[in-house]
Amino acid sequence: MKEELVLDTLVDKVMAELERKLGREKTEDVAEGEDSEQEEERIAVPQPKWREGLRELLASTPARIGVWRAGTRPLTKEVLRFRRDHAAAVDAVYGEVSQSILDEFQLFAVETCFQNTENYLKRPDMGRIITDEGVSVIKQKCKQRPQVQIVVSDGLSANAIDANLRDVFPALLDSLRAYGLQWGTPFFVRGGRVACMDHIGEILQPDVFVLLIGERPGLVSAQSMSAYMCYRPRKGTVESQRTVISNIHKGGTPPIEAGAHIGTVLKKMLEQKASGVQLAI
Structure with a gap:
């Protein structure tokens, strides 16, 4: 992403300035955009006994491996x-x-009872309940009893929605069209938790439900999205009844591929009238 590239450039500039002040000269120029040279740059371990093995390991994961020390x-x-x-x-x-x-x-927005971010982090239960005002708006604007209901929520990463929705959403709609499936009125939930789909399910009574929500950010990616799906979610739905595609971002499951696959999973849910551990994929 652009922000990550800018920050990487800033880190490189800081290191160059430190080396200049220490009177050192950089011994190696790394060309931008060349994967092999970037992998070499990641090998911080001096004279590793098995360089090829370390290179393969680093190429297979973005995790912090062999960062070495001073x-x-x-x-x-x-x-x-x-x-x-x-x-x-x-x-x-x-x-x-x-x-x-x-x-x-064209996603209108409603809110849960989360109130603010601090409360959202301390009271997950409040992110599962749509406000009374939100319930009224949903009833007014949304199609009742849709075959597929699509909802987007910031969850724990607003950046995940900004980074991935433009790829995931159109691919999902294309997939639903290809399977001849009809969807209701998509909308956005601010301050949502996964189980907000149960409350919305009670209101709209959809056959299947997909919630595109920002995942808890980590130190590898702060832009990862998940797609939680459920057959007829209602109050009392347990987690084993949900199906999830996680790690949706450019460094994980490609957003366009994820959108297409979500449509396939929803079709199977409708055919089998099941989701979660009861769904055969």
Whole structure:
């Protein structure tokens, strides 16, 4: 993502300035956009016994592996990257989904009883209940008893919606069209938890439900989205009755691919009248 590239550039500039002040010269130029050279840059372990194996391991995961140390402490560059990723995770939790992307897909917004971010983190139960005003708006604007109900929520990462919805949403609609499935009125829930789909299910009575929601951010990605799906969600639905596709982002499950696959899963739910552990995929 652009923000990550900018932050990487800033980290490199800080390191270059530190090296200049220490009177060191950089011994190696790393060309931007070349994967092999980027992998070499990630190999911080000096003279590894099995360089090829370490290279393959680093290429297989974005996890912090073999970051090495300076004495008993992490390398300065790794500390800066850690702080950058931690800051991105905090921003994801406290951020807000761009109004422009909601307008782009004509998603009206309702809220849960979460009140504010601090309360949202302390009281997950409040993110499962739509406000009375929100219930009234849903009843007024949404189609009742749709075959498929689509809802988007910021969850724990507003950045995940901004980063992925433009790819996931159209791909999902294309998939539903290809299978001849009809969807109701999509909308956005601010401050939603996964189980808000149960409350909405009581209101709209859909056959199947898909909630596109921001995942808890980590130090690898703060832009990961999940798609929770359920056959006829209602109050009292347990977690084993939900099906989920997680890790949807450009470094995980590709958003366009995820959108298409969600449609396939929803079709199977309708055919089998089941979801979660009872669904045969």
